[in-house]
Amino acid sequence: MSDNKVFMIFQDTADARPFIEALTQENPAANVVHQPGMVRFEALGKLGITREVVEELAGREIDLQEMHLTLISLSGNVDEDDDYFRITRH
Amino acid sequence: MARKLNMRKRYELLTRGLGWEPTYQPREKVFSNETYEGIKITDWSKWEDPFRLTVDAYWKYQAEKDKKLYAVMDSFAQNNAHLNVADASYVNALKLFIQGVTPLEYAAHRNFARLARQFGGEGAQIACQMQSIDELRHAQTQIHTISHYNKHFNGLHDPFHMFDRVWYLSVPKSYFDDASSAGPFEFITSVSFAFEYLLTNLLFVPFMSGAAYNGDMATVTFGFSAQSDESRHMTLGLEIIKFLLEQHEDNVPIVQGWIDKHFWRAYRVLALVSMMQDYMLPESPMSWKEAWEIYFVENAGALFNDLGRYGLRMPRHHEVATAEAEHLSHQVFGIFYNYTHAAALNLGLPGEKKMDWLSEKYPNTFDKYYRPRYEMWAQMAKEGKRFYNGGLPQLCQVCQVPMAFTEIGKGDPMQFSYRVSEYNGEKFHTCSDGCKDIFDHEPEKYVHAWLPVHQILQGNCGGATIPDVLNWYHFQPEDSGEYAGSADEIRWKAMHGKAAESTQDAA
């Protein structure tokens, strides 16, 4: 049993694409599961993305809070600011 | 050039900066509900915002979500997409949802507004205020989504009236009324933590994946639209618990007691969902047992491991809930089959294909205990004597579900669990140790319960006969009874250009 598992789940849509790709790129140890209509990221201890990477992938300015449009669920303790969003669990 | 403020600073100025210490009245009078539950808050400034959404950002993203959702609803209506669901029998899941869940969303809206007023810390006020608006949005979008189905199917026409009166709807109603009549800290522990964090996936995933697997695009879209709000709600639930536990060690046993109580009450409400998940979906994504294993046994295990450092343990009787996972949906289906004549939904026996699926998903219990029951009932139906329970059920005083749960822990799954307490010289029956514990802890609350069966027998529900009562519930005759031969089935076949002959094997 993975006691400090964290996860984030996004809708599998065009709007979510830069976030999904950033999560994949910035969390190489994460497990990525594709389910109908959604993409689930699981990791031990932490998951995070940075605005710089998301913007590069999106090809435009990004406000990380745009993730509220496509985030389905998360599990872990949230820590966020303008330039990053991460969840952790000890 | 002025430096741009970062998210933390912006948020701080737009939220914390707007609070003040009252001087015209004492603080305890302004925030009069903060102490009576025994919870001690020493320093509201220690509140860590789960999400830092200022109101301008909130409106922007919520409006965007709504525009996208209503565009899909328009398209759904324009394309008569209700014709694409797997079968009209699926719509009974939506009847259960609009009757039993949507009124809870509205009640949550009212309560989070109360909390936004009653909590003394600005961070908690803001979070609750936004959740209040989220919940109103959920109630409205559910009503809008399901109203399309109301044009074509029965049982969807008066959910709020039914919620306050109908016997199976008193299960969610009494749970939420229990939390609503508690103080602000108990309410938020119950709803934000026990329900929105610990158990939310056991409500949402069955309904939404059920919708996805059965061609209900409108409900799937509503589900995704609401889920992004739910991620904020979940984070609030976790944050409030950590905050309370860190504020004062005296809070720990109080919070643990609330978690024990509301986990169990919410679990009993979810029994209705387990039945929907295993019996109402023509195409079944996942069994209740599987969902419980993933969303409770695994997830809660991880969570309480994390919270152990604050002195919290797993909720009392959680192992009973886990043991019941192989029986729950079947026992609740039994309740609804007994009383299909008195429910605002249509139900029939599972067909061969569904029974094979149930055998596979429940290898230890289905064929031994429940398949024989369906064989007997199928035989009775074939002889023109479809089984209905001609009496009124015994309800649990606390969860208000008919007392269909059994002594699984004692190895006797065909023996109903009976527990009884005495208060003020009168007996009160409960279905389980979980419900008895709740009764014994606050008996004054539960002797006050409006139990539908007892109210019918007191003559408070429209009259002495079942038709009188159903009329008082605002049921139409077509709302109840067997799916085979129902008005919904006949209409469904007509919509698809088929002759109006019924089938026994609807699943």
Place this chain on the structure above:
Amino acid sequence: MTVKSIQGEYPVVMMDSVERFHGNQLVYINWDHHTSFCSANTYPLPPDMPFGALTAEVLPGVLGAHPDFPQIQWDKVEWMLDGEGFTPDMDKSLKDNGVGHKSLIRFRTLGLKGYRGTGN
């Protein structure tokens, strides 16, 4: 343990006290190992009703639907009242048999344990 209230004592309102049932009392009755009846049933019964009227008139209306019912030998039935074994006097009233408001009566029929003996 009592309910915490903002001010004063939490009011005690007995919503199901016997006077609210128009001369009847509530009796819960269940036939053990016949779980196709999803729970015990709730009956409004006059306290003065003879116990024998239960088996002769009241129960057949609800439990008669079960294939086991016609085979019940009432003189061989085992009874429980409020958790204790008991032998009812069929001629005496419910009240005189100790059946009070919200009493629970359970009975077992040896050899008849539901459909094909499965407890259903």
